Amino acid sequence: MAQPAKRRSGTYSRRVQYSLFLGYVFAIAGMIVAVLMLAISIVDPRGFAAIKGAALDVTTPVSAGGRGVVRFFTGIGDTVSDYWQAGSQNAALNDELNAARRELVAAQAAQAENRRLTQLLGLARQVNDEVALVRVVGSSFEAPRRTATLSAGRSSGIEPGQPVRAPEGLIGRVIEVGQWAARVLLVTDGSSNVPVRLVRDGTPAIAVGRGDGTIELRTLEVGQNPFRPGDLLVTSGIGGVFPPGVPVAIVARLDGDSAIARPIADPARADFAIVQRAFQPAAAGALDQAAPPVAGPPAAAPPPQPGAAPRQGDPGYQPALKTAPPGGAPR
């Protein structure tokens, strides 16, 4: 390649030098502004909600329009392979159907029993009516974050914090909302924490995204790993955002004290996603801004209070002084 033109050497015009210098001053000032904006984004993730929502509104129709084309092309491969495998697939499906029928009867019995026990316990379960049926139209390509875009927004009743699921399982949680579009934090994102439990024995765990399409499962139990490859995990309902019983992931392999799991719902293949109301709406706002939720024991037991024990040993800690006397102290 030819020698690139050098801008500074050779220009002795004072005007040119001044404008170059001013350019650098503007650039550095702009970087400082950018750092401040980033700081605001980090401290208050909803700080620029209006701007980002508007940007979503403008850009999502573009993605939505092309989504059908992409689906058509990915569909061609599936159609061809389906044609070739029709015979064997038919037999396999028949076997599967017979097995599923047997399981269905068992599941219906279990459901009836479940309903009866729930009524016995008097548990007030909120009706989880869906807010909207939406299409997943795009996603972020940026490496460390995993988000997807939905084709409906505030005008359809979607609010930040609401859980999003596909028919197969959990997809994530709404983080940004525009008027006609919304952005979902996928369960595979590094900042996504979903309280889950093991279907096999009910062991509670936290499903934390790893950013590369897999999920890490962390449990409270130290020294033993309750997971086995192939285990199914469903949401536990702790924390109040995600409704209980939604499939989240399947354990792929064990990794020391934790396990690596594959998410069940693939947002790339899901035709439709269902946005639901937050399980207990009051909890949504608080949890949304809080640090990773503490993995609690199953809902029946009271949550542990980590701060309580060490404070009793602290000589300077006097709980009585922390609260104002009932009458109100004179100033």
Place this chain on the structure above:
Amino acid sequence: MSRIAASETQVAIRDLRGRSVPLVSTVVAILLALLPIVAATPLIPDFGLLVLIAWRLLRPEIWTPNTALGLGLFNDLVAGNPIGQSMLLWTALFLAFDLIDGRLGFRDYMMDWLIAAAAILFAAGGAWYIALLMGADVHVLVVAPQVGIAILAYPVVTRIILALDRWRLGR
């Protein structure tokens, strides 16, 4: 098209083409983030950044660091990054490019590729660190495949930009 401009309007059109092609092509590359592909694994390179680096290394004189500031804001809004991320990283890259150009007498093709690779690595590392600050605790190696693909894609992008540049300046 004839090589000699026939009228004032033709001159004006060619002038507009010469000026607008770099900016328009970068904006289009940024808008590629709207491709309706749902990616569960981070593999697709950041085309906006690649095209930006390619133009800047090919034609150092067309853009000042302020251009990166504006294009960075646009990229943040389109790609859904935290606002300020690309503004900061891209402007820092442009300042670094200016420093390199001031020190280096000339660059050849491999040198360009090396500088671009360093720039891609810097941008990816910065994005990873900002995500970490925002609570996305992912391993740094998660970014590696995307960085590798972006570095390998740079020569291809450069070819396209070179062709665009030839068309932009041609008569």
